[in-house]
Amino acid sequence: MEENKKYYVTTPIYYPSGDFHVGTCYCTLMADTLARYKRLRGYDVFFMTGTDEHGQKIEEKAKARGITPKEYVDEFVAKAKDLWKVLDISYDKYMRTTDEYHVKAVQQIFEKLLAKGDIYKGEYKGLYCTPCESFWTETQLVDGKCPDCGREVKEVKEESYFFKLSKYKDRLLQYYEEHPEFLEPEKRKNEMVKNFFDKGLEDLCVTRTTIDWGIRVISDPKHTVYVWLDALTNYITALGYTTDQDEMMKKYWPADLHLVGKEIFRFHSIIWPAILMALDLPLPKKVFGHGWLVVNGNKISKSFGNYKDPRIYIRDTSVDALRYYLIKEITFGDDGNFSEDLFIEKTNSDLSNDLGNLVSRVTAMVEKYNQGIVVKNDSLPLEDIDKDLINSAEEMIPNFEKYMDDLKTNEAIAEIWKLISKANKYIDLSTPWVLAKEENKDRLNQVLYNLVETIRIVAVPLQCFFIETPSKIMNQIGVTKEEMTWESAKTFGVLKDGTKVSKGEILFPRIDKTEELFKVEDEVVEETQEEERKGIITIDELDKVELKVGQIKEVEKVAKSKKLYKLQVDVGEKELRTIVSGLVPYYKEEELLGKQVVVVTNLQPAKLCGVESNGMLLAAGDYDVVKLLVLDNNNGILENGSNIH
């Protein structure tokens, strides 16, 4: 056993300017997988994610919504935590740069570097667009004008503090030289050196006087600390750096791995190490710059319509399916394609056919041939096919470890699947159904034992990236948590004699490609657009929405869709209205019949799955729980068609 088995892994702290999409999840999911893996191996893991909450953009967004920046970021953090909960991200700490300890620590770090002479006061020259309150560089300008509003920019000078980045140039280069494993992948390191060092490192402007929403410089309060010293330092302030309670700092620093996107790789490979050098702190052991996802071949953006809430994917498949695809299909470090078609294909072939079906057929056989009881009998000789299976099973974990330690998650997973396919093949070779017919009870039980034991071993590393599946498998093959430890998966034969197997629910139902999948509900889209359009509406605008009491008279499913009901609703008009609503997952047909609900009656008609919908039912909640707004009929009934105000 190695001494000091600790593992500190971080994701970037995300900037609350847009909503999360699959790409955002990817990095966090990867960190989560590594954290789970290290925990299983007995490491003392500290896994941190969080949000970078200061800056002008936040200020502007909040202003546009008519709320304070703090309210804005609080709202965002709540949403982020909600998403991480859905994905079951096992972070140990959620870091926020608006947390008090962080603010104080940043202020102290600033003063420390100022006193040391690594921060000095100077003058920032830039091209400024007054209406936009933004600085631009020469190269950002469009035809010499502000890229945002197209107006003239003027050169202004602003008093600023600078960090002596140039001072650390040689030490940084030397460090890269001596620690080839520090920056990965290799190609990104080359990019850094070529692009920036060769051009020379300029000192870095670390304060602004134009931004209010940020951390004040104590010795000069008209300045706020700019992103570099505020955001990057989160990795140490979260551990209590500069405070009395810095046991965490002693225990976990230096970080073992900073996982970052390629767009911020530069800051983590140049600026952050320089800051640490200035603070006389050791550098993180590794900074890994992963690639970006494209969705269906297109860059993720709203205009391509692929900027979807990741929960859409989970809703139509499962958390485990999404986690599997992202970690298996994308070569860590490179850009990857999140193809929705491929996602379904992979889920069906790898998860349903290979893994799910294996568990299903093995548990079925144990029930059918031996009343669910697994028999261990070591006195029987092993046949060649047995030895082959057992060898593969015992080799799997060591290979898996090798790849995981190299951050090659896709290859690590491939090792598990090699064993799964070996087990499927073993069934064909050993033909248990023939043994059953021949009433060769001993051999049959031996074969079944080997299969169940293989499944147990397979399930152990699955715990690194699956949330629901490992425990489902454990229940079905009747093993306890103690029989699922990392070390136990290295030896074949741990499974006890007399283990009770019971065929349970199907692990991964096959997904029917003809179903309409991953569709963003119209209502959801409108909601987000509404939010984009920002904030407050007047009473007149509210009056534009015509709300009436409606009673559901008929309910039928829309044939082509998984989620849509076609409803006939009485809103006090001569004829019933046809309204299509995505309530199938949340209400049964009979639950809806007769309900008096709130209907938007002047909504522009829309075709959903070929059926025209004339209105919309109001409901609350999203994804997990959706509840219709229904009338309180305790004290008498309102007529259908009554106005609502």
Added chain:
RNA sequence: CGCGGGGUGGAGCAGUUGGCAGCUCGUCGGGCUCAUAACCCGAAGGUCACAAGUUCGAGUCUUGUCCCCGCAACCA
């Protein structure tokens, strides 16, 4: 000549220090019936973008050409 990445059987990708071109899916043929129309076996299909060069030998090194895609001070 701003920087970088990539062009490999129908699709998506792997290919370490140059040594008979691999994987998954799909297609076609066969087998099996324990299983989620799943599983197992076999087959077809590539002049590794193009051209020249180094070498006994290049997808892998050098040079040039064409095409695609990112980045260019903060979108993961």
